Structure formats: C-alpha cells, structure tokens
Amino acid sequence: MSASPVGGMVTTTVDNLANWGRKSSLWPALFGLACCAIEMMATGGARFDMARFGSEVFRASPRQADLMIVAGRVSAKMAPAVRQIYEQMPGPKWVIAMGACASCGGVFNNYAIVQGVDLIVPVDVYVAGCPPNPEALLEGFQILQKKIMAGVPNPPDPMSYAPEVVSDPNFGRTR
Secondary structure, eight states, rough: OOOOOEETTTOOHHHHHHHHOOOOOOEEOOOSTTTHHHHHHHSSSSOOOOOTTTTOOOOOSGGGGGEEESOOOOOOHHHHHHHHHHHHHHOOOOOESSSSSHHHTTTTTTBBBOSSSGTTSSSSSEESSSSHHHHHHHHHHHHHHHHHTTTOOOOOOHHHHHHHHHOOOTTOOOO
C-alpha cells in the first residue's frame, strides 16, 4: 500500500485500500479437474501454506469465492459447468489456469479436450507445468496479487468477443 504519513496519520486512496483488501483475502473455488488438483491441494497444506497469503479456505460454493483455479484439463462436456461456476462467482473475480492442460490442452490435442480454458473464461494468470509444483502455483498467486494491487483490469471475457466458441469450444468437431 502506498501510504504516506501526514501529521501522525496514514493516508491512502480508497482504491489502494480496496485492492490491498482484495489481494490479501483471495478465496479460491474448490475446482480440480485432473492431476494438477493434487498439486493444488498440496499448496493448501502445511508445507506450502497458502494461508500466509490469506487464502487458507477453499470455498465449495462459487458464490463465496472470488478466484477460480482451473487445475487440469477441461473436457468439452465440462466446459459449460466451468462457465456456469465462473458466472456464479461474485465480482471482482479472477482466474488462474494451472498446468499445460488448462492453459492450452496439453498433450490432449483431440476433440474431447478444450484447447485452453481461455476459450471459456478470461484467464488472468497462467501457471506452466505438467503438473506444476506447489511453488509454481504460489508464484502465480503472487503474480495475481501484484496485478490486483496495481489495478490491472481483467482480460476481456470470451463471451463478449467469441460467444460461439464459449457455447461450443470444439467448434462442432465430433471427431
């Protein structure tokens, strides 16, 4: 927070104070799809301690979460559920794509797997790896916190510029 002491008082802007509160209390939605979810669970454990960033509680309800960590591959059948969970989250909300499968489909270049979750929801931070280790997720988490503190806006929603892709992420392919 860029606060400056003035006559024994600390002053700041309301935006800085709100962004500090947002970055210090991100509550991720409980949403693991594949092997990356094991690493995401390890990040919440005692060894890596995601709680030091104010995120010790994974929320089971999207209405109580402001961060979606898409951990793993998204199948074409799961894509509408991912979008629905994203739409149920209150704003402001953020998305981390964890792993190669969530970022670009990974090694699964076929009709059943969505080739990047950014075709379904706007992604703020991509975490590389197959699967990425908990340290990589924590680094992605810190990058997101810096973006929030700097007031960087969310990327555009794919629904606004490509609604046909959001409704059918595999472009009608059946094979």
